Amino acid sequence: MGALANQLPIGLSIAAVLLLIALGLTFTFGQMGVINMAHGEFIMAGAYTAYLLQGFTSQSFLIALPVAFVVAGLMGLLLEWSLIRRFYGRPLDTLLLTWGVSLVLQQLARDIFGAPNVQVTAPGWLVGGVDLLGVRLPYNRMFIIVLAVLCVVGVWVYLTKLPQGRRMRAVVQNRELAGYSGIATGRVDRFTFLLGSGLAGVAGVALTLVGPVGPSLGTFYIVDAFLVVVAGGLGQLRGAVLAALALGFLNGYLEFWTDASLAKVLVFVAIIAFLQVRPQGMFVLKGRTLV
């Protein structure tokens, strides 16, 4: 029983990371219809940012969070501006294109940082944990959970309260009408890429707390993140949150009972079964929405 309860923070933290990654995917899909296969490499970029910054100051890890957001965000913006926007309305082409970009970025990381994994040393205050009612709560896992909650709240405030977020929702709901309302839709698209990629970068920093950093870091998470997007209903914050929770727990517990690869297979089966029942994902809304 105790061991089972101890999986709780692990499952939650997996869910938290998946959610941070899935948000960007679900936004770019909901708004532009783009499936970005290179999204995983923004996670990697965030993780390497933490690696590069470590040791500079005592608070390098905390500083790495916003820096990774900017680094990964700018990479996403650059990708959108230089390539993806020329392929809007051609989903298969973007799929292949971004897949190619993903491979190139992984090779680039191998050239710069070397093929072997590197390690980011967690700051002292994130080492260890606390026991609460017999449940072990590791500080690093708790930090990831809090970080994700803050990011989701931030995204929610952005979407519902700020002018930029309002513009984003307008473009998602009716792109043509957004143009007639004077909104520069191309600029909004670029900003969505910045936001989504930036969050993936933050997820990358978080991942350095629980594992090594390597050129293929992104590929480990990207498939699960896509599953979250599909199961959650495309282009939605609420659905993504619930799907990430479900998937995170499923992953965490199944891994505990069986092993990692069998767990993946079982999760896959569970999602396919779920989509048989609800092909539209968790929520169905009339028209598209983000919140």
Add this chain to the structure above:
Amino acid sequence: MLSVSEVDAAYGRARVLFGVGLEVPAGSLVCVMGRNGVGKTTLLKTVMGTLTPTAGRITLDGQDITRMPTHQRVRAGMAYVPQGHVSFPQLTVWENLQVTLEATAHRDPSAVDEALDVFPALKEFFKRPAGFLSGGQRQQLAIARALITRPRLLLLDEPTEGIQPSVIDEIENAIERLHREAGLTVLLVEQYLDFALRLADSFVVMDAGEVVHAGAVEELHNEEVRRMLAV
């Protein structure tokens, strides 16, 4: 003010407009008429930049806007109320207005008040998602959104089509006031002859993607012209 000359436009490979020409002098109200599917909406969308003409030229006050992005046309003083009373369905009425105001160059909040003076009923629904409004209310919202941009040229695509009769009068009167009293230049797509007769200075009749007749509004009494409009 607006001048369209020899414009061809297409959806992908399906050509819809063939050498369309049109003049909208400043201060006038020009009515585009024609049967269903002849290309009236396509013409307005091309004027707004949703479709790029494959040939021809569009100018606004002498400035070539043929390839200008839509949002810049809005900043240049053009506003478009699309056919079918569309809105951002999951944004509230207030958000629908606000998001438009935030995209204007002037950002003057009193523009919202001015628009609401035209359709005061909208204030009651401020917190409601626009998707929950009736067609007539959504159309009022759509016109209010257009007014917030403080246009010099207003494009209206069948503004009273499919709207409950009680609201039709309200919308027609609002358009009349905006044109007569505020001096707004209007390009109107309209199938109702009565409304066109009451308001228009001149009209064009389209058929199969071409302008087949253009003239002063008095000619609308002409039998031959009426035959072109008959469904």
